[in-house]
Amino acid sequence: MAANYWVSTQRRHWLFSREGLVDVREKLREKDKLSHTQFPLPDQRLLNIYFNQQLTKLGKRMSTRQQALATAQVYIKRFYTKNEIRHTNPYLVLSTAFYLACKMEECPQHIRFVVGEARGLWPGKSDVRITKRPVDFITSDVAKLGECEFALISEMNSQLIVHHPYRTLSELQPELSLTSDEVALAWSVINDHYLTDLPLLYPPHVIAVMAIIIAVVFKPSQTSFHGSGPPPLAGAMRDGAGMNILAALGEKGASGPPPRIQKLVGWIAESEVDIKAVIECTQELVSLYEVWEQYSEKTCKELIGRVVKSKNLDK
Amino acid sequence: MAVSPPSTMLSTIQSRDIPFQGSANARSPLTMTHADRELTEQLNDDVRRKYVKDKKLGEGTYAVVSLGYLKTDPSVFVAIKKIKVNAEYKDGLTMDAIREVKYLQELSHPNIIALHDVFSSKDQTLNLVLEYLPRGDLEMLIKDGNIQYGAADVKAWMGMLARGVWFCHENFVLHRDIKPNNLLIASDGEVKLADFGLARSFADPYLNMTHQVITRWYRPPELLYGARQYSGAVDVWSMGMVFAELLIRVPFVAGNSDLDQISKICEAFGTPTDDNWPGVSKLPNYFPPDRAHIIPLQGRDFFVRQFPTAGPVGADLLMSMCALDPRKRSTARQILSHSWWSTEPKPTKKEDLPKKAGGTKKMGDDMGRRVGQVDDGLFKNAARQLHF
Incomplete structure (x- = not known):
């Protein structure tokens, strides 16, 4: 934590009312109803559980602080208030949020290390039967994560400090x-x-x-x-x-x-x-x-995999 | 504030223009991408168009700084710091850039450089729109033999520095690179703390931090001894060094290596031992002093003699900032409540402070420099003169 919450960018720019948040998401949906029909995704909270578990796995492999995981999750939430999840590769967003959050919480990890671990954790190859081509969720090109970091910072208006x-x-x-x-x-x-x-x-x-x-x-x-x-x-x-x-x-x-x-x-x-x-x-x-109680890791994985593969978002 | 990446890079997180197999999708995913982008890009463009970039003020390893002004009002100047991104994002954004943006976004105080806006430019770099501080920095004033200044002026500058540092600490931020050329001067004479590339939040207890921070001459003994847990006292030491330098117009303790820095500190203030600084011998890089060369801790007389300009009360304040044991050093808050501020002479009004022309180039260079660096050439001679 740093700086004062009451005058923070978190309080001034990233605190939504319930209606406001519904509104923001509804607008995203309105913009691309088709994707929403074609690619149903589980309840946001179930997705969050999935993201959380994936992040925890990623964090465990690199022994990260809890606070960095928390910050990463907030980054993901903020990012998806401005971007349709169906237009993104959530695995790349996850890895990037993790990478940036580690830097922010003063426990930086090398970009190559993050990419390497993420590739090991989310091999896309098991889904060959869907796409008829072996693909990875995360490419070995670290520049992709670097680009995504830039996008993440931009979408959050460079407001990076999160109070927990x-x-x-x-x-x-x-x-x-x-x-x-x-x-x-x-x-x-x-x-x-x-x-x-x-x-x-x-x-x-x-x-x-x-x-x-x-x-x-x-x-x-x-x-x-x-x-x-x-x-x-x-x-x-x-x-x-x-x-x-x-x-x-x-x-x-x-x-x-x-x-x-x-x-x-x-x-x-x-x-x-x-x-x-x-x-x-x-x-x-x-x-x-x-x-x-309805959570199923398998369902989340499949549905997200389908979005990413079908739309070639893993590139 | 808004930043938006140019569309070329969006393919990573946005859909590609490859139709979904078997769908009757009339709109290509790319069009949707653009629709989505519109608002953020629009915002970013609005921000970018608010400013006009003028001449380059300076350049360093880390950033290029240009003069800019408001399109709607060309009399309002800003400094635009364009952060050089590693070729092709090889290693992501540097910690320097991240820290600078992170803290300046949250801290707003008259003695801290203001970050007005952030936007991204076409070549995929971050641009920080900063307050324009045309009057150079304290280092320039200190080194310019043509400029005369006295105790009242030093008091005014130190007061502004102390308020800026106090505000950082009050918000749990350590600056970790306080030195005269990071103290920039606004057109109205106000001193502003700049360059937050090494800043960080106070760590949680027992969490280690690096000791490789703060430019050597301003680095406190605990960091030179390799302490991994420290507090705002590190910034207070640096402030003390700036204070001393303002008074004698040369860096007070200018070592040419980390080891030399320690021995110069010992010569100046006394040798740290477990007696005057309980626990110091446990620090990782501590080495026991040669018994024959233990220098006793300097008392008030030394400071009064060495810094006559400050007067006895000022010397007392300086001494409290230069305590070897960080636990005995004043805090920023204690500094602000010291009686020196209310002792005669009163601090000079900021409009009446000595000034120097041609500070803009200096601002540019200061802001583009990589943190923790000092322009070695500049002080070489000064350092040689300093053997006490």
Whole structure:
């Protein structure tokens, strides 16, 4: 993080209203209805899950910082508010966002290394039967990624600093005396919010507070997070008990919940955090976990592969 | 601000003009591409057309800087810094360029050079439209023997520098290349911190950063000793060196190698030991001093004697900026609340500060230079005179 969020380009230029975001996407669709009919793609969130998993794989192979992955995901979101995904090679956009985000988060990777890893990770050859020609999703020509970097920077109007909720979480840990389990859980909730539109809709501190509430209120038995399916949190959130507590957040001095939660509720009431926004974020996450059940890596891979191959976007 | 790449390169991310097999697609994908492009390209063109490029001001390894002006109002000048892109994007954009754009987009302060716009030109390069600062830099003033200046002027310049640095630190940005030729002067005399090619955010605790930053003469001892975790104190040291240089009009500690720099710092301020700087011996490149040559830490008297122009209060401020142990060094905020600013003489009004003509070429060269470099030839002689 650098500079001040309140005067940042993120707040001034990259914070959308819900309607605004719908509008932007609808306009993209209007421009090329045909592609939309010909190339159906899964729900945006499912695609995001796919992108996220691919990025994580790419990042793991190069031991990158979590924050760079987060920044890359925000770049991808911003880029696709201005560009129709069906006109792009998402694998190239992913690799480029990753490459640029690493530079931005001060953990740069060499361009050749990124290209090499991306080629290893996404060989296009398995799809020979569709196109009758062996092709790669990422060409070995590093200049392509360099060009795409330029395009990415341009599309984002050179506004590159992204403020993330992780720092707010670390700052609030002592103040709210969060346990390390709670912090870990809140951390993974923040990781999950990159699968939704939330980073384009709400400021990072609202997200952080939402993550803390979920961690403290729902406190699901934490097993392995991030498997192929939705995290165990999903079940805990769906059973509804927690939502009542959330509803109580709006009313000052709610009675009933255990003292630990009351303390948190008290703190939130005193802070000037937009409670309504926090609740909306929570709901967004709940619906993410619902959608997650339909996720199929194979479907995403096939549908994206079809777009790229059929339109020769891999060149 | 808008930048848009020229259409030639879009094929990578946009569709190619190859019809989709078996489709009755009447429009070629390329037309759609253009439709999509229109808005962003339009925006970029609007930005580009806002400015008219005039003569070249200077050139360096990293960028070409030209004078420009507003089409609608030719009396409003800007500097257009065109970043040279590596041939065919071989290695992507350099970290220098990325950092410069990254920070200048967010930081807005009277003592920091303003980035007005960014656009891309036909030959696929990034152009930064920067505030035009026609009066050269502090280095020019320091070295020009025809220019006389005094304590009040130094106070004014240092005040502007301190405010700029404070603002960076307040926003968690380290500049990491503060030196007189990165301090450019606006037509109204305001000093502006420029060249953010080495800047970065404060790292998270325990995360390492490089110690290969800051031009040698302005580099603090902790970096020379190879510290990988450091703070705003590195910029404060550089400010101290600029302060000293403004006062004596030659670089105060001008080593001709990193090792020489350390020994010159020791000669000037004292030898760092675990006594005066707990933990210094644990730094990677620290080497234990020769027992016979340990120089005791310099006290206030030294600074008062060495820098009479600053007066005792000014010498005290300088000393606080030159503490060897970065933890004992003043912070930018502490510097701003020092009593020197309110001690007589008052800082000169910026309009009345000494000035020099012909600064535009200098601005061009300053901005095109690769970061962390010093024009070696310029100070060669000065360095030789400096043996104390």
